[in-house]
Structures are given as structure tokens and as C-alpha cells.
Amino acid sequence: MFGYCTDPSALEGLAWLACYLTNGKHLTAYASIGTVLLLLAITAPTALTFGFVGASAARSRIAPLRWLGQGYTSIVRGVPDIVFFLFFVIALDQAFEWMRHQVLCPDWNQPVRQGNDFVVCAAAKLPLSTSPQWIHEVYGFFLAVLTFAIVFGAFAANVLFGAMRAVPKAQLETAEAYGMTERQTFWRILVPQMWVFALPGLSNLWMILVKATPLLFLLGVEDIVYWARELGGTKGRIFDYPHPDWRLWYFLALLVFYLSLTQVSEVVLARLTRKLSRGQATFAGEAQRKAAT
């Protein structure tokens, strides 16, 4: 990074620290903060979509759809996260490869399962083993987003399901009395009003999601917790920048990062609650109306 970093062993004090904190490994670690934030930014809306679809299905009048929605929420909520991340992801990956295998290699005559091995033809590999490393990383990231979305979507579905039922019946009946169809009542009356009831539950989910990112390393995505452990570990003389066990300092930095992220979330969520309460038939909405007059 800096010109004087060419010979780390000759450096001392602040110069050493400056070079140490800007070596290639640290730069990769800083980039992983971006990875985590990007994952959160993509996963949150995706999980919310899964949750919304799940909740709508669970309250559907068509029985099979309802079973599907209820089954999704109860099964996924009951399975430990770590099981999802260790086994479900490998199974998902194998399912994709198996589908590609069926399409791309119809005249393959060996079994796909050979003892412990899962063998598909080279063209069905996902990503192809010839792909550059970044494609493998993007694919791992995609699997992570999908898994997070499925797991957190189930919790969100349960929250939204409850929120939909919390909207006062009188509101829906009034809409019906005005001659709105069921679809119109759902989209114009129910959905706009349910968010304020869903928000406390959803904000809890968001906080848990923020802290769940270390599970990423199980999928080969290197997140900030992995790097804190790796960078902080004792570095012997074969490293350019040897140092004793510094994990405490790295984990303190992590603490600051997570606490700031929590603080920012709190502020944003408080603002959102205020905005969503406006004009609602709830205590908060009523209080706002009174304050305004």
C-alpha cells in the first residue's frame, strides 16, 4: 500500500501498524464488510417476499395452498439453522446439479451416487470446474442468500400472518360494505394496515439476521467474523507481520461494528414505525392524530 512497506521487518511503531493494517489480507477483510452488508441488503427484501407469499398462502381459502403455506412456516421454523446451512445447502446444490445432469448429459451411463460420492458429468457441474474462482464465490453467495431467505422467510411469514389477523375486522367489513372485491380489500385495506402490526416482529428478525452472518463460512463465504479470527490468530515467524494472539482486539472491533449497525437499525426502525402509524386505527396512530390537531 505505502512505498515504505517493502521490508516489514525493518519497520517499527506506527509505520509498522500502518503497513500491517493495509496488507493484502486486511484489504480482503475490509472488503468482506461489503459482502456482509450486500448480503443483508439482498436477503432482507427476499426473505420478506418469501414471508409475504407464505403468509398469503397460509390464509388462502384454497386448501392445498393453505397447507403449503402452513407447512412451510412450521417445518422451516422447527429445523435448527445449522442443519439448514450444513445439509440443506449441500442438498440444494446437488439438486441443481442433478437437474442439469438430466438435461445436459442424457447418455451418461454411470450412477450419480457412487458410494459416498456424488458424481455428475463435468458439463453439469455448478459452477463448472473450469470457471474462475469469482464465479464459485458468487454461486456460494447466491446459495447463502437463498438459504437465508428460506429460513428467515418462514419466520417473517409467521409474523405477517399474525399481523394480517391483527388488522381490525371492522375495517375489512367496511371495505366489503363499500362494495370492494376480496382482492381489492386485501391490497387496499389489509396490506397497508398490517405493516404497523408486523414491524416489531420484523425488526426482531432483522436483528437476528444481522448477527447470523457468521454461518456464511459454512458455505465458503468469508465474512467478517471469519476474518477477525483468522487475522487475530497468532502469527509465527513465517509471516511478514508476526504478532501474538490478537483476537481480543479484532473481536472488539467486531463488537463496535455490530453495535453501530444495531444503532443505525434502531434509528431507522423507529422512524419507520412513526411513519407507518400515521392515520392508523392504533394507539400510536391515534396519539399522532391528537397531537396534530
Add this chain to the structure above:
Amino acid sequence: MKSTLLTAVAALLVAGSAMAQDMVRMGTEGAYPPWNFINDSGDVDGFERELGDELCKRAELNCEWVTNEWDSIIPNLVSGNYDAIIAGMSITDERDEVIDFTQPYTPPDPSNYLAASDSADLMGGVIAAQTGTIQAAYVAESGATLVEFATPDETIAAVQNGEADAVLADGSFLAPIAEQNGDLMIVGDAVALGGGVGMGIRESDGDLKGKFDAAIQSMKDDGSLNALIEKWEVSTQW
């Protein structure tokens, strides 16, 4: 929603179709210096990096390095996420039932105990080891109380903070640590464990195993393997 999902699946199904046989992905842990570690520029480095690159050159393979957690290193191999494990893995019967090994590229590296004091009770005390290693299996049978940790670093930390009386690990991993920490020392006798260190390959991948076997043999024959072992101080010579 449904249509976007279908499109995504369709895109996955047709994505790319070119292929070349000679691309080999090498899986390692990246947390076990001097065998394998992530160097200061963020790349995989160490004895096995240098050895693997040389083996790939001799076998005329195009190799790519990936890191994976030790705990899931075998499941990811058999599932096809990479093609070979080169991570200081000792050849044992239990592992051999699940995957295949090439011929060993280092003789068994004698394992040592590292403790905070001379008087540590190695046979009846609390001994730390990394999960799923031959050392962990040995401690479990020796009569001592075994505490397992996911990474090698944590096993050392356990001895430093008094949680364990000693740690059992490869001598080559412990030697530099004992040298640097005044309060840690190698105690007791070295223990010979396992049948040497080899590369793990899927059982269905006989071709690749053959190529690496031949490459390792050629490095043993011309003495370059011994030179590498000496340079990184990982084990005894052939």
C-alpha cells in the same frame, strides 16, 4: 415471483457448457502453518501450496486453490465442490473408508504435547486437540480427558488460558509456537500417529489419484520433495 424463480432455474440449467478436463480444484484449510496458511497478501501459502503447485505442473493439471473449514472438508470433497484435499491430512483407516488417498507425500509427522509446565499430566489430565484429527482420536483412547476445538489456534489458546493442561498436535506445527512463547514448552515424548500425510481424492476419481501418485513418486525420486520438506520444516525426510 414464480416466473422469476423458473427463469433463475432455467438460467442455471443452461449457464455455460464449455469444459476442460484438466482443471483441478485443490481444497485446503488455510489455518495450519507451516503446512498451509493464508499469507499476508491473502493467498494460500505454505508447504502444501508449493508442493501442490509443483505436483500440478508435473501432472500437467491446471490447479485452483480454495479454502474450506476443516469440519466440512470431506463432505465438500465427496459432494464435488473441489477435487482434492491437500491439508496436512493423515492417512487413516476411518478416512480411507470414505475417500481415497494418494501415496503419502510426507512420512508420519511425530506428534508432540505442548504444555505450560513440565509437570502437566499427559495421561490423566485435560488434553486439547483439533476436532476430527488423529490426535483427537489418540487422546480419547489414551485415558486423558479430551477437549476438542474447531481450529488449531483455539487449541493453543486453551492451554494458554488454563482450560487444558496440554495440546497434542503435529510437532512441526507446535515447534515454532514453543519457540516464540516463553511460557509454553514441548513436554513428554513424541508420538508417531497415522500412516503419513497424503492427498484426499474422491473414490470415483481413480484417474486423478493416478496422476498425483505418479507426480509424488517423481518428486520423491529426484529428491525435490525432501528439499521442500526441509525448507518448510514440516516433517522427517523420506
